[in-house]
Amino acid sequence: GQNIDQPTEMTATEGAIVQINCTYQTSGFNGLFWYQQHAGEAPTFLSYNVLDGLEEKGRFSSFLSRSKGYSYLLLKELQMKDSASYLCAVFDSNYQLIWGAGTKLIIKP
């Protein structure tokens, strides 16, 4: 079966750095996405990786290793507004999106 694993919840301090990991086992791979979802809102796109390596976008970076079935989202200079759920999703061989359950990130002052 297809599976995406990510931690259920993480806590970090304002101004610090946090890394959210995601591992996947899917039928084929056509790219990995990270989304942010604030409570009561729809998910919004953060990043996309299809090749191995690190993609940097401002305070957020995403890393992919296809051979290991592994990705992480790195958030720097954490702000209180970063408190949200972070969802990892993979396009499988049929371009169907397979979603992880999300990691709830709690930022403390």
Added chain:
Amino acid sequence: GAGVSQSPSNKVTEKGKDVELRCDPISGHTALYWYRQSLGQGLEFLIYFQGNSAPDKSGLPSDRFSAERTGGSVSTLTIQRTQQEDSAVYLCASSVKGGGTEAFFGQGTRLTVV
């Protein structure tokens, strides 16, 4: 429209009634997804439409749930004989097939079955 549009935004219905939820995807997007999300939970896949291919209905929780997509555009999710456990936010997303582009979400329909 500029984004994915869902209607209604909120729906309260009595147990046993049928409901229809509508999703209007971004023009030109061939892929359309329906998800269900209960409070504090992750996305639960329901159904996936891709172009003219047969939809992937493997996520539909029971035969009370059905969905169709007319003309490769607008989609309707129908829940018959609603139950209280059907209460959730129903999210629709669309994307362009071929990867490299993200799925765009509508704001969802909050369904409450009383």
